[in-house]
Amino acid sequence: MVITHREKTENTTICPSCGRWEDLVERTGFCTTCSSQVGCCAICGVKLNDTENHSLCKSCRREEWLRANADVIERYMADGHSLRLAIDYARKENDEKINCLACGGFVKDTRSYFCTKTRRCKTARNRLKYLYYKKGVPKELAIRTILTALEKE
Ligand SMILES: [Zn+2]
Ligand SMILES: [Zn+2]
Ligand SMILES: [Zn+2]
Numbered sequence: 001m002v003i004t005h006r007e008k009t010e011n012t013t014i015c016p017s018c019g020r021w022e023d024l025v026e027r028t029g030f031c032t033t034c035s036s037q038v039g040c041c042a043i044c045g046v047k048l049n050d051t052e053n054h055s056l057c058k059s060c061r062r063e064e065w066l067r068a069n070a071d072v073i074e075r076y077m078a079d080g081h082s083l084r085l086a087i088d089y090a091r092k093e094n095d096e097k098i099n100c101l102a103c104g105g106f107v108k109d110t111r112s113y114f115c116t117k118t119r120r121c122k123t124a125r126n127r128l129k130y131l132y133y134k135k136g137v138p139k140e141l142a143i144r145t146i147l148t149a150l151e152k153e
Contacts, residue, residue: 043064044059
């Protein structure tokens with residue numbers, strides 16, 4: 001069997017929902033994918049409320065965020081900041097990445113570089129789509145071109 005050489009943990013077994021050999025979430029008895037499909041947190045299996053558009057509950061999301069930002073947090077703590085402050089700084093660093101490059105405003109969609117608040121932003125956004133997706137211009141270059149054009153306007 002193919003599954004024999006897959007690394008197994010204590011919880012690895014066949015998911016009763018999809019039949020794959022997976023680590024099951026204890027609380028739901030399903031694998032992580034199936035757990036989130038039935039509206040439960042993919043890590044701890046707690047029932048999520050319907051308005052939450054996530055596959056993880058709040059506390060697991062927080063854990064994940066802390067893990068993802070551990071390097072940044074550690075860097076600030078090494079500079080002598082408290083954990084609380086380090087987390088604040090890490091948050092700010094993250095925010096900066098999703099500030100609109102045209103107006104500096106907040107960009108909701110983290111995959112975007114521009115918001116839709118002003119015409120300038122919308123134009124920039126459309127130009128990026130055009131250059132990057134249609135023309136195949138590398139993203140960095142496309143953004144630089146757009147920003148230079150914006151400065152002249
Ligand atoms: Zn499953
Ligand atoms: Zn959870
Ligand atoms: Zn903007």
